[in-house]
Amino acid sequence: MHNICFFNTAKAWGGGEKWHLEISTYLHQKGYPVFVFAHVESELFKRLKLNNVPCEGICISNFSFLNPFQHQSLTTKLRSLKVSTIIMNLSRDVKIAGPCAKKAGIKRIIYRRGSAIPIKNSILNRYYFRNVLTDVLANSEATKKTINSNNHNLFKKDKITVIYNGIETTSIKKAKEQPLFTIVNLGRLEYQKNQLFLIELAAELKQRNLHFKLIIGGEGSLRNKLEELIKKLNVANQVSLPGFIEKPLEFINKADVFVLPSFWEGFGYVLAEAALCKKPIVAFNISSNPEIILDNKSGYLTEIGDVNKFADRIEFLYHNKNIREQMGNAGFEHIIQNFDKKTQLQKIEDYIIHE
Structure with missing residues (x-):
């Protein structure tokens, strides 16, 4: 049997957690032996239990890799599960689960890299990439390029595979037109997502006498700073922060234009969702x-x-509704042709199970 382990200790919900949930659930439902380690207080852990995916809640910090007792405990657990492939999510996951996987005799130790940030050329990273990891799975060509950007010899290029995130490519009914021109953003309220830029954008659009509503969906540590900047720039009537969004497609579908000012993305899943909703995008x-x-x-x-x-x-x-519609249709066709979920899931299955 090909026993597969997913290891994701992120507490917040994001693209990586969505990927781990979808792939582990998909493989579990297909009958493959799957086990997931997730942060005990995370949204991922809650959803895994709802989907009846075998899982265990753990609590790992950035310094857990220095704890010999946690190393021993995890190594023993991996051996008992008879894992043959492990897929890790965060760099800190690699630091603790990687060496434990190697000690447990796991054949394939995969780092699923979902962020297009260059990897530091540190002694620790050189050790993990050259002596622990067997494969890297990247979610975009941009992410792949960052693996070796600071050290051309960090990891073998032929062991870095790119498989895009998949998306359900069903057609979505057009939403009712909003009273005001509506600009929508969706993402964690964190530095990476750069929503402070959107408040400045709202102030600029207000100065240009545009009548609009900017809705920033999501929750996170930037909320207070965003609220302060909204007051400072006097755009409270133009900007709203509704918090965590349960149904992202319904939320995005309200938009006339979708915007994403992130400093970086691995694979902007929300961009694919916006295109699926036939929304023009500015990013x-x-x-x-x-x-x-x-x-x-x-x-x-x-x-x-x-x-x-x-x-x-x-x-x-x-000022150009017809251009908005043309762009929305073009984006929809691009997603249908390149990011169909069934196709991408099959690619992941082949990569994990059959390679």
Whole structure:
């Protein structure tokens, strides 16, 4: 039997957690022996239990890899599960679960890399990538490029595989038109997602006398700073922060335009969802965004941090409903052709089980 272990100790819910939930559930439902380690207080752990996926709640810190007792406990557990493949999520997961997997005799030790940030050329990283990991699974070509960007010899290129996240490509009914031109963003309220930029954008659009509503969905540590900046720039009537969004597609479907000002993305899943909803997108020309957004065809890619150019694109779409519709249709077709969930799930299954 091919026993598969997923190891994800993130407490917050994000793209990596969504991936681990979907893949572990998919393989479990197909009859493969699957076991998932997840943070005991995480949304991932709650959803795994709801999906009846075999799992165990754990609590790992950035320094757990220095704890010999946690090493011994995890190694023993992996041996007892007779794991043949382990897929890890965070760099801290690699630090503790990687060596334990090697001690337990696991044949394939995979780091699923979901963030297009260059890996530091540190002594520890060189050790893990050269002596522990057997494979790296990247969620975009942009992510793949960052693996060896600081050290060309960090990891063998032929052992880095790119498989895009999949998305349910069913057609979504067009939502009722909103009273005001509606700009939507969705993501964790954290530094990476850069929603502070959107408050500055709202102030710029207000100064241009556009009548609009900007809705920023999500929850996180930036909430207080966002609320303070909303008051400071006097855009409380234009911007709302509804919190965590239970049904993202329904939320995105309210938009006239979807925006994403992230500093980096591994695979912008929410961009694929916005395209599936036939929404034109404005985002920065960074990371994997050009792999999902067709510039000047399904949306616009602007220079990072340029509020005026970003606002120019929004203002153009504000005045051109027909262009919004054309871009939405182009984005939808791109997602259908390249990111179909069934196709991507089969690729993942083949990669994990049959390679």
